[in-house]
Amino acid sequence: MTATTAILLAGCAGASPATTESTPVAGGTLTYATGFGEPTCLDPHVGGNMPQALLGTNVLESLFSQDADGAIVPWLATAGTPSADGLSWDITLRDDVTFTDGTPFDAEAVKANVEHMKDPATASSTAILALGKVADVEVVDPTTARFVLSEPDSALLESLAQTWLAMESPAGLTRSQEENCEAPIGTGPFTVESWTKQDNVTLVRNESYNSSPTGAAHEGTAYLDKIVWRFIPDPATRFAALQAGQVDVIDEMQPDNVVTATSSEDLAVLQGALPGASIRLELNSGYAPFDDERVRKAFIASADVNPGIESLFFGTVERSYSVLSTSTPYGASYEDDFAIDVDKANTLLDEAGWTTRDADGYRTKDGQRLTVDFPISTNQSIPAEQSLFEQIQATTKEVGFDVQLHPLDLSSWYASLAAWDFGVTSAIYTKNSADVLRILYDSANIQPAPSGYHPNHSHVDIPELDELLTKAGQTTDADERAAAYADAQKILSDGAYVLPLYDHLQKIGYRTSVQGLSLLPTLQLPYLADAWVQ
Amino acid sequence: MTHTVGNDGAEAAVRAPTPSLPTPTPELRRSSRSRGWVIVRGVLLRIGGGLFVLWAAATLTFFGLRLIPGDPAQAILGGPGSQASAEALAQVRADYGLDQPIWVQYIAQLGRLATGDLGTSYSLRSPVAEVIGAQIGGTLLLAALALIVAWAIALGLAVWSTRGGRIAAAVGSTLEIVAAAVPHFWLATVLVLVFSTALRWFPAVSTAGPEGLVLPVLTLALPLAGFLGQVMRESVLDALSAPFVLSARARGESENGVRWRHVLRHGSLPGIALSGWAFGFLVSGAVVVETIFARPGLGRTLLNAVQLRDVPLVVGVVLVVALGYVIMTVATDAASRLADPRLRRQGVAL
Numbered sequence: 001m002t003a004t005t006a007i008l009l010a011g012c013a014g015a016s017p018a019t020t021e022s023t024p025v026a027g028g029t030l031t032y033a034t035g036f037g038e039p040t041c042l043d044p045h046v047g048g049n050m051p052q053a054l055l056g057t058n059v060l061e062s063l064f065s066q067d068a069d070g071a072i073v074p075w076l077a078t079a080g081t082p083s084a085d086g087l088s089w090d091i092t093l094r095d096d097v098t099f100t101d102g103t104p105f106d107a108e109a110v111k112a113n114v115e116h117m118k119d120p121a122t123a124s125s126t127a128i129l130a131l132g133k134v135a136d137v138e139v140v141d142p143t144t145a146r147f148v149l150s151e152p153d154s155a156l157l158e159s160l161a162q163t164w165l166a167m168e169s170p171a172g173l174t175r176s177q178e179e180n181c182e183a184p185i186g187t188g189p190f191t192v193e194s195w196t197k198q199d200n201v202t203l204v205r206n207e208s209y210n211s212s213p214t215g216a217a218h219e220g221t222a223y224l225d226k227i228v229w230r231f232i233p234d235p236a237t238r239f240a241a242l243q244a245g246q247v248d249v250i251d252e253m254q255p256d257n258v259v260t261a262t263s264s265e266d267l268a269v270l271q272g273a274l275p276g277a278s279i280r281l282e283l284n285s286g287y288a289p290f291d292d293e294r295v296r297k298a299f300i301a302s303a304d305v306n307p308g309i310e311s312l313f314f315g316t317v318e319r320s321y322s323v324l325s326t327s328t329p330y331g332a333s334y335e336d337d338f339a340i341d342v343d344k345a346n347t348l349l350d351e352a353g354w355t356t357r358d359a360d361g362y363r364t365k366d367g368q369r370l371t372v373d374f375p376i377s378t379n380q381s382i383p384a385e386q387s388l389f390e391q392i393q394a395t396t397k398e399v400g401f402d403v404q405l406h407p408l409d410l411s412s413w414y415a416s417l418a419a420w421d422f423g424v425t426s427a428i429y430t431k432n433s434a435d436v437l438r439i440l441y442d443s444a445n446i447q448p449a450p451s452g453y454h455p456n457h458s459h460v461d462i463p464e465l466d467e468l469l470t471k472a473g474q475t476t477d478a479d480e481r482a483a484a485y486a487d488a489q490k491i492l493s494d495g496a497y498v499l500p501l502y503d504h505l506q507k508i509g510y511r512t513s514v515q516g517l518s519l520l521p522t523l524q525l526p527y528l529a530d531a532w533v534q
Numbered sequence: 535m536t537h538t539v540g541n542d543g544a545e546a547a548v549r550a551p552t553p554s555l556p557t558p559t560p561e562l563r564r565s566s567r568s569r570g571w572v573i574v575r576g577v578l579l580r581i582g583g584g585l586f587v588l589w590a591a592a593t594l595t596f597f598g599l600r601l602i603p604g605d606p607a608q609a610i611l612g613g614p615g616s617q618a619s620a621e622a623l624a625q626v627r628a629d630y631g632l633d634q635p636i637w638v639q640y641i642a643q644l645g646r647l648a649t650g651d652l653g654t655s656y657s658l659r660s661p662v663a664e665v666i667g668a669q670i671g672g673t674l675l676l677a678a679l680a681l682i683v684a685w686a687i688a689l690g691l692a693v694w695s696t697r698g699g700r701i702a703a704a705v706g707s708t709l710e711i712v713a714a715a716v717p718h719f720w721l722a723t724v725l726v727l728v729f730s731t732a733l734r735w736f737p738a739v740s741t742a743g744p745e746g747l748v749l750p751v752l753t754l755a756l757p758l759a760g761f762l763g764q765v766m767r768e769s770v771l772d773a774l775s776a777p778f779v780l781s782a783r784a785r786g787e788s789e790n791g792v793r794w795r796h797v798l799r800h801g802s803l804p805g806i807a808l809s810g811w812a813f814g815f816l817v818s819g820a821v822v823v824e825t826i827f828a829r830p831g832l833g834r835t836l837l838n839a840v841q842l843r844d845v846p847l848v849v850g851v852v853l854v855v856a857l858g859y860v861i862m863t864v865a866t867d868a869a870s871r872l873a874d875p876r877l878r879r880q881g882v883a884l
Contacts, residue, residue, distance in 0.1 A: 033739075033828075038838075040657045040658055040659065041659065120624070120625040121625060123625055123626055177659070178659060178660065181659065196830070197658070197665070197668060197669070197830065198669065198829075198830035198831070198834055198835065199740070199830045230739070230828065231828060232739055232828040233825050233828065233834075234825060234826045234827075234828070236723055236726065236826075237726060237738050237739055237826050237827060237828060238739075238828075240726045240727070240730050240731045240738035241730075241737070241738045241739045241828075243731050244730050244731065244734060244737060244738055246737050246738060246739055246741070247739075379841075409841050410841060411602075411603065411605070411841065411842070411843050412602065412603040414605075415603035415605065416603065418605075
């Protein structure tokens with residue numbers, strides 16, 4: 001228990017700059033090795049995933065940022081004011097910022113960026129979704145951009161704070177997509193110098209940088225001359241390279257490596273919870289057997305995850321009882337709804353008509369076995385997590401569930417979700433706003449997009465919940481918003497649609513020769529403008 | 535033994551009578567003109583066989599990738615935490631011709647391939663030929679070094695274990711079996727833990743200098759050396775008991791002379807024949823090794839492309855590998871003829 005606390009404390013301490021003892025020195029190269037994968041395009045408007053956001057944070061900046069509590073703070077914009085009816089927002093901008101190609105940052109640039117994100121030819125998926133309610137951007141004057149909305153959007157400024165909606169040079173955007181993908185032009189502390197595919201992206205310091213985000217340890221140009229951004233997919237190799245000093249910083253650390261690094265003099269760990277949804281099991285309530293609330297409750301009452309979380313993760317994560325990440329405001333925990341009670345689970349299954357057992361001990365009804373298919377994305381679930389799912393399989397077997405684990409690659413996993421071919425699954429959704437609840441649990445998102453993708457994996461279809469989520473997404477009254485989100489989460493908890501497990505942690509390992517490393521709160525991504533190497 | 539191994543499938547195809555070609559009469563067979571025709575026919579058959587292999591590889595890959603679950607359009611735009619909009623998907627489907635029936639897509643793809651156009655990668659949005667051109671060097675270097683190192687280890691082990699008595703033979707054969715059975719991913723992890731994390735001799739991931747090549751090359755070379763060593767040791771033993779060794783000794787040849795000049799030449803024959811197969815082994819190993827050691831190369835390109843259902847890129851890489859395999863088969867065949875005079879005589883009889 002003491003060890004657990006120590007590691008978690010080390011993680012919390014990391015949210016602020018890692019060390020403040022020595023004086024920063026300018027110069028030097030930092031090698032960052034990512035396990036999130038290599039983007040196919042460095043412009044985060046195109047597509048829009050985590051690898052792009054990670055790299056993009058060093059090059060591109062957003063209109064707004066968030067502080068450690070998730071509150072909106074200015075960045076390239078100085079303020080955002082809604083109209084009385086909530087149907088337009090006047091965003092005022094800094095007048096002293098230029099893109100690294102010399103193009104001035106102004107309202108015209110904001111308009112060009114929104115148009116670029118909404119243009120089908122850009123093939124945006126994340127940004128275009130976040131801008132769903134934005135009908136148009138009007139240039140009021142060079143430092144005022146008016147966002148005209150089709151309906152009120154309480155999450156607009158949070159959306160605009162994400163790196164996927166970062167501001168790029170309008171001159172850069174007029175280049176071909178190939179060119180812009182190779183080296184997007186922003187206002188950030190670094191610029192893209194070169195990209196050697198499957199090897200590294202080299203970033204160099206922006207010498208005229210003047211737009212540090214709120215909360216940065218220092219203003220002005222970055223300390224580092226250069227960042228070599230490497231792609232090392234294998235977690236064991238990535239950690240070995242860090243231990244050997246071949247790289248200075250790594251992400252996507254495995255739990256056992258976190259423990260090793262914490263007890264090493266040369267290494268340290270920086271942790272933060274990715275915002276959005278927690279890592280959780282979604283029970284598919286649209287199809288048998290989980291269309292019966294009693295069966296869902298029996299599953300949750302028998303899926304004993306706490307021992308597994310403690311042993312498999314070596315105390316590096318804490319059990320969560322909330323659908324929302326701890327770094328996302330408005331999260332609510334209803335711990336009692338997730339108590340383990342084998343007797344209750346058995347009673348519920350008896351009541352639901354699963355009264356007989358077959359030779360293997362699994363419950364049956366009308367000759368059908370109580371089977372729950374569980375597709376697992378091996379891209380998203382780390383080995384410790386996959387072992388945890390095996391433990392869930394074992395504990396739910398005691399009351400008669402036959403959980404079938406199916407490890408799949410990303411494309412096959414998406415395909416099985418699209419076909420509703422699962423009883424339970426675990427999906428990641430990163431978004432810096434409680435509005436993620438609307439995306440995941442509004443009945444409108446049961447309807448598949450043409451791709452077949454539907455974010456509402458639990459197949460939750462409750463008009464009252466839809467109403468609460470719509471209200472929370474439109475109101476500009478903070479108390480009203482909080483109450484609506486709390487009620488919405490209570491409905492999810494009462495209906496046993498979701499089993500929260502733990503926060504999706506950003507686990508950054510670094511050599512102690514690296515100083516000033518921190519996480520930018522908006523998406524909990526590493527911020528390197530304050531970092532220097534000794 | 536060596537004889538059968540030396541005559542691989544390609545050679546058998548050359549000898550097999552083909553109904554579509556006129557069978558030369560015995561009189562013509564003796565004339566020099568007919569000998570020229572036989573050579574031309576052999577070359578044509580080889581080219582035809584090679585083209586068939588390439589077509590089959592492209593076709594199997596295309597349908598294989600399209601039949602497993604996963605929508606390429608979704609994969610182009612998708613990824614953890616992102617979600618494709620209707621407009622974006624429609625755009626992508628139209629851009630890449632994914633809205634066409636699969637047969638139309640297949641014919642179109644084949645048509646492009648026939649003109650030498652490998653197409654454009656779905657995920658990287660650049661020409662497949664360019665992607666392969668940029669990545670092939672790393673893989674070829676890795677494979678070539680691994681092949682050389684594997685040969686050196688296998689030869690050394692074969693010579694040492696056949697002359698060092700019963701214990702050496704037992705140790706040699708055990709080492710070979712263990713090496714051949716070890717999976718690449720396991721060997722790579724062990725090598726990193728020992729030589730990078732613990733001893734700090736070699737870096738765990740690729741570097742600009744040659745030191746970064748040591749562990750990846752060893753990972754690829756050791757299992758291959760196990761395979762090569764097993765077949766070579768057997769044929770070295772065969773050769774040692776052959777009459778020509780006795781006559782060489784009778785001529786007063788030294789033990790080293792016997793081994794290096796006569797026995798190894800004999801013993802290397804199955805190894806040479808296996809080198810064509812070894813190329814395929816090395817390329818499949820490169821998928822694992824390049825991923826673990828974070829090296830740029832075709833193997834890693836292939837893995838990413840399969841995961842993204844990037845059909846043009848997968849087909850392109852598979853075609854290049856198949857072409858390499860065809861070339862290697864021809865080359866090992868020629869090398870076998872150089873090392874084995876009996877095959878040269880048969881070549882004349884053909």
